[in-house]
Amino acid sequence: MSIGYPTQLYFSEQFVISAGCVLFRKNDQGALEIGVLRDRNKDEWMLPKGRKDCGESIETAAVRETFEETGYPCTLLPIRMATRAPQPGNGGPDAVAVVENITEPIAVAIRDLSVVGSGIKVVWWFMARVMPGEERVLGTQTEWEAFDTEWVAADNAVSRLTFASDKDTVERALKIIREGNNADAV
16 A cells, blocks of 8 residues: 655646745845835735746746846855755655755745636745845836835844735845855855
């Protein structure tokens, strides 16, 4: 007799795949900041994220959506963190390991969409940094988006955000920065 893991199955028309980033930069004084968005239509504060396009990798979607919503060219931040993703070519047992210099997702949020229809939204969260020397590009948002980007001191970003999952994601990103000494990489 085969025993399977408890599973909830969703078909393609029942889920949305999204990706976004906790976007870091250092200000002119060298202090670490996080870019947060204010939705002018709803007066909500959030992290940049959006839907993955057909054929696009989740990593590419995270960087593209972060750029489109903030206007800041960015790249995934190589970090040191615990992950269950194995090293390439290492098909060993499923185990948590601390890995250096990776750009894997730091969190995944699964949102129940039954309040607005049906299905789920799966949001993959990454850490990114503004590309050195890059300035904000205007006109990157779609016509229905109304976001303002505000740079907040890293330790104050959690209190600015509206949604619990965004707050938890920033707390995890800051923990990774503090434990992995990755602030220098920003």
